[in-house]
Amino acid sequence: MTTTARPTTAQDVLAELHARQGADLPVHGGRTLAYVYDSGLAEVDRVGREAVAAYAGSNGLDPTAFPSLLRMENDLVAFAARLLGAPDTVVGTVTSGGTESVLLAVQTARDGSPQVTRPNMVIPATAHAAFHKAAHYFGVEARMVPVGPDFRADATATEAAIDDSTVLVVASAPSYAHGVVDPVTELAALASARGIRCHVDACIGGWVLPYARRLGRDVPAWTFAVDGVTSISVDLHKYAYAPKGTSLLLHRTPALRRPQLFASAAWPGYTMLNPTMQSTRSGGPTAGAWAVVRTLGDDGYERLTADVLEAVDRIVAGATDIAGLRLVVTPDSTLVALATDGTCDAFTVCDEMTARGWYVQPQMSYGDQPPTIHLSVSAATLGAVDDFLVALRESVAAAVAAGPVAVDEGVADYIRSLDPAGLTDEDFDGLLAASGLVGENAEGELALPDRMAEVNAMLDLASPAMREALLLTFLDRLSRPSRA
Numbered sequence: 001m002t003t004t005a006r007p008t009t010a011q012d013v014l015a016e017l018h019a020r021q022g023a024d025l026p027v028h029g030g031r032t033l034a035y036v037y038d039s040g041l042a043e044v045d046r047v048g049r050e051a052v053a054a055y056a057g058s059n060g061l062d063p064t065a066f067p068s069l070l071r072m073e074n075d076l077v078a079f080a081a082r083l084l085g086a087p088d089t090v091v092g093t094v095t096s097g098g099t100e101s102v103l104l105a106v107q108t109a110r111d112g113s114p115q116v117t118r119p120n121m122v123i124p125a126t127a128h129a130a131f132h133k134a135a136h137y138f139g140v141e142a143r144m145v146p147v148g149p150d151f152r153a154d155a156t157a158t159e160a161a162i163d164d165s166t167v168l169v170v171a172s173a174p175s176y177a178h179g180v181v182d183p184v185t186e187l188a189a190l191a192s193a194r195g196i197r198c199h200v201d202a203c204i205g206g207w208v209l210p211y212a213r214r215l216g217r218d219v220p221a222w223t224f225a226v227d228g229v230t231s232i233s234v235d236l237h238k239y240a241y242a243p244k245g246t247s248l249l250l251h252r253t254p255a256l257r258r259p260q261l262f263a264s265a266a267w268p269g270y271t272m273l274n275p276t277m278q279s280t281r282s283g284g285p286t287a288g289a290w291a292v293v294r295t296l297g298d299d300g301y302e303r304l305t306a307d308v309l310e311a312v313d314r315i316v317a318g319a320t321d322i323a324g325l326r327l328v329v330t331p332d333s334t335l336v337a338l339a340t341d342g343t344c345d346a347f348t349v350c351d352e353m354t355a356r357g358w359y360v361q362p363q364m365s366y367g368d369q370p371p372t373i374h375l376s377v378s379a380a381t382l383g384a385v386d387d388f389l390v391a392l393r394e395s396v397a398a399a400v401a402a403g404p405v406a407v408d409e410g411v412a413d414y415i416r417s418l419d420p421a422g423l424t425d426e427d428f429d430g431l432l433a434a435s436g437l438v439g440e441n442a443e444g445e446l447a448l449p450d451r452m453a454e455v456n457a458m459l460d461l462a463s464p465a466m467r468e469a470l471l472l473t474f475l476d477r478l479s480r481p482s483r484a
């Protein structure tokens, strides 16, 4: 159904909204193992949603006009500061998400070293793509350092990559793709010895690892307790189980944060004064996060962490027991990466899981690593772990029976040979149609495939540059208004 300009009652609009939402992945139930994080606690959810609604119209742009938002922001930063072993000098900001926190960490490092004309940052190859986005936006070269065989950053290779133009050294706690924590102590020491900033990207682990440690788990040091760590990003909309739209960026001192703050009086309107990339900032996400953190408190998070880690342990034990599957590396936190042996392929397993009501995320091959299956496990998944393992076992069996997804040799050679720089828009359109990624339904509307294995297998053969170019065309074609 398309939206018309005809007025509609609120009741009808909401009914239509909920009907449309039926096409999406479920955000509750713990069966969606990427993109969403479910505490499984209805009360926590309700409190978060009501707080978002109460503040949906409020604007964090001017803290003097909406002082309650400033108080909530400072409360969240104070909570995180305690969690992350920060000194009394620590300061922080609520951002819209992990990517914005990472962007600002890079921008702040760049602008904190104005004397460097061609700045670079040294990042492990496993760092989140948000750092590549930051490189792209801010003209900071991303020097990628291959990780060791354990998928953790290699301190020796990092040291060799640092030079006089390095403004930032990056570590993950943990990395998204493999779920392991980098050797932060070593990396931060390298940076600190040269007077360089060290950012720890704890977007996905920052609200879990401190509780894991309290629960007696073996967690390597990675917080502000480590000398030389200058900033940390931690997402509230991941494992703080807050509604979408909040992350925190903390800096060890106000001086380190200073270049993040922006003011402009160079126009006839109000003096713009912003700590983030946004200017008008909805109060909704901040209030939602504050309400959830306030409801759960330390005890609540400790319990949720115990639950999610138990779920991870059981998934790891169960998955390694399934012939055809292997664990890529023992996880340090709540993220699990699984690979298949030659009897089946990861993409088909993902499709088979979808058919059984589970969403697991395919990860393409990278360097000499094969495609993998990513799981971001939630506390709510604990109650469904047995179901999950049954579905996984069945999915692998179905994928083995089907055999590894095959791409025609001729097509494979062709895709491998393509250079995106030499292709026109029409070429990309043709390739998209040929890939099966976009088709048309009977009404001539854009239609997405139900099964992704063939498409993913084809994308997996393309060079990273080619895959990026194809998916950009895909996004461009998806994002078109219907004028019918």
Ligand SMILES: *Cc1c(COP(=O)(O)O)cnc(C)c1O
Binding pocket: 096, 097, 098, 099, 100, 102, 128, 130, 172, 174, 175, 176, 201, 202, 203, 204, 235, 247
């Ligand atoms: C999720 C994530 C990000 C990006 O966060 P968004 O909220 O998706 O913008 C950055 N780093 C890591 C390690 C992440 O897991």
